[in-house]
Amino acid sequence: SQQGEEDPQALSIQEGENATMNCSYKTSINNLQWYRQNSGRGLVHLILIRSNEREKHSGRLRVTLDTSKKSSSLLITASRAADTASYFCATRGGSYIPTFGRGTSLIVHP
């Protein structure tokens, strides 16, 4: 399975700090996406990075991809209490269908 696995499972930080979470996968991919899930809500797409890209930015989000290590990282800079959520990576290989990991639970303390 090329299911992504996020690390750590849980992360607790103070407001203003940076939060980094990682995703590892097993087989080659076409792209990798990060989603956020607030408590009691559905997942919301944050950012997509293609296999030929190494880094992408979106606001306070920075995503890197290292295909040689089969891993990606999501960095949230200057975190806010509103960033408290679970974050999932989703990998897509040859199939159109992405596979979701188990997620990282992020708590940002005000």
Next chain:
Amino acid sequence: DAGVIQSPRHEVTEMGQEVTLRCKPISGHDYLFWYRQTMMRGLELLIYFNNNVPIDDSGMPEDRFSAKMPNASFSTLKIQPSEPRDSAVYFCASSFRGTSTDTQYFGPGTRLTVL
């Protein structure tokens, strides 16, 4: 657009009863997905449709589960009979392959409790 709409948002039922979950995808989207989320198993893909046709139902746990998509704007997931272990949050998501971004748009979910 209102996004993906799911109903009901909460469902509490007794073991053995039939449960029907409903989903209205985003207009124009050609893929529809049903997921189940639990603490133990995370987010599981149950089945997905392309242009109203079921493509892969290998994630459907048992014959008690069935899904239909009679038209492009409506899908149902039915559990009959329901069991306590079916308790979970069920999500519907839709996407449009034409954009090649693979972005899935999720509904708010249906929280199912089977007593």
